[in-house]
Amino acid sequence: MDVETAKVVDIQLVQSNEVKNSYAMELEGLKRCFQFLKDKDIPISDLVTDRHCQVKKLMKSDHPDINHWFDVWHVAKGVYKKLEALGKSKKYKMAGEWARSISNHAYWCAASSGGNAELVRQKWTSILNHVTNIHEGHGDLFHSCEHGDISRKWIKPGSKVFREMEKILCGKLLLKDVGKLSPAHQTSCLESFHNVVNFFAPKASHFFYNQMKARLCLAALHFNSNSCRPQATLEDGTARYRIAFPKGRKGDAVPKEIKVKQNFNYIKELMEEVVVRRLQFTTIQQAEAALYEEMDAPPPSIRCYHP
Numbered sequence: 001m002d003v004e005t006a007k008v009v010d011i012q013l014v015q016s017n018e019v020k021n022s023y024a025m026e027l028e029g030l031k032r033c034f035q036f037l038k039d040k041d042i043p044i045s046d047l048v049t050d051r052h053c054q055v056k057k058l059m060k061s062d063h064p065d066i067n068h069w070f071d072v073w074h075v076a077k078g079v080y081k082k083l084e085a086l087g088k089s090k091k092y093k094m095a096g097e098w099a100r101s102i103s104n105h106a107y108w109c110a111a112s113s114g115g116n117a118e119l120v121r122q123k124w125t126s127i128l129n130h131v132t133n134i135h136e137g138h139g140d141l142f143h144s145c146e147h148g149d150i151s152r153k154w155i156k157p158g159s160k161v162f163r164e165m166e167k168i169l170c171g172k173l174l175l176k177d178v179g180k181l182s183p184a185h186q187t188s189c190l191e192s193f194h195n196v197v198n199f200f201a202p203k204a205s206h207f208f209y210n211q212m213k214a215r216l217c218l219a220a221l222h223f224n225s226n227s228c229r230p231q232a233t234l235e236d237g238t239a240r241y242r243i244a245f246p247k248g249r250k251g252d253a254v255p256k257e258i259k260v261k262q263n264f265n266y267i268k269e270l271m272e273e274v275v276v277r278r279l280q281f282t283t284i285q286q287a288e289a290a291l292y293e294e295m296d297a298p299p300p301s302i303r304c305y306h307p
């Protein structure tokens with residue numbers, strides 16, 4: 001997906017029997033996307049992914065010229081879950097109380113630092129001072145917090161809960177990756193695309209390769225036709241919102257923009273394509289044979305036997 005235009009540029013379908021294990025599917029899909037864009041002479045300057053080890057390795061070895069960023073949502077969610085789990089035990093309750101603020105802090109660190117790795121790191125680690133009511137002296141690039149007066153339940157420096165939180169927030173691997181948190185907002189877009197895919201290809205149903213590919217293409221067409229819809233307004237021009245209760249927020253309400261109605265303009269283009277195919281092939285058998293050749297599907301992973 002091109003994050004600046006919120007358009008799906010390419011989709012790759014990898015069947016589990018095409019690779020060694022299901023873990024390798026994501027990497028294979030990425031490799032194929034790279035190949036597709038290369039064949040089309042489309043250059044890539046930046047790539048945003050999760051912190052998948054094999055992807056990190058691939059980018060380092062095969063694409064050192066591309067800036068590889070990590071998606072903030074995955075990092076923030078990971079930290080939130082760990083703090084929340086820690087907070088379940090009574091003596092570490094404070095960790096749970098701070099979990100949401102710290103997860104939000106990850107977004108702010110990434111979005112406010114223009115991709116400067118050291119600045120993001122200093123902002124990130126400043127949270128350990130902040131939770132103890134120390135708001136300055138964080139680092140040479142980020143000296144003091146930017147908030148005004150606040151009052152909260154602070155944590156005692158050096159206490160057991162502080163030390164456990166430090167382990168989570170300043171782990172060696174996490175600190176290394178925090179510097180590469182994507183400064184651009186991208187996740188909500190990809191999440192919306194996944195929702196569209198789930199609509200066209202519900203996970204509860206099984207689809208054979210060609211069907212699945214067709215459904216993915218439809219999802220991409222639908223998404224690209226609708227990804228940049230403006231916000232809906234009332235007659236007097238007031239912007240419309242609704243209240244949502246996302247799962248991740250555990251009952252907390254968040255305001256969401258209501259967009260103008262979806263369009264299905266791509267259907268007209270598809271119908272035109274059907275007419276072109278009809279003129280190109282005189283029988284359904286010929287059209288089907290050509291389609292299977294074009295699709296080049298791998299052998300099915302499930303074989304059906306008829307007694």
Ligand SMILES: [Zn+2]
Nearest residue numbers: 130134135145
């Ligand atoms: Zn502070």
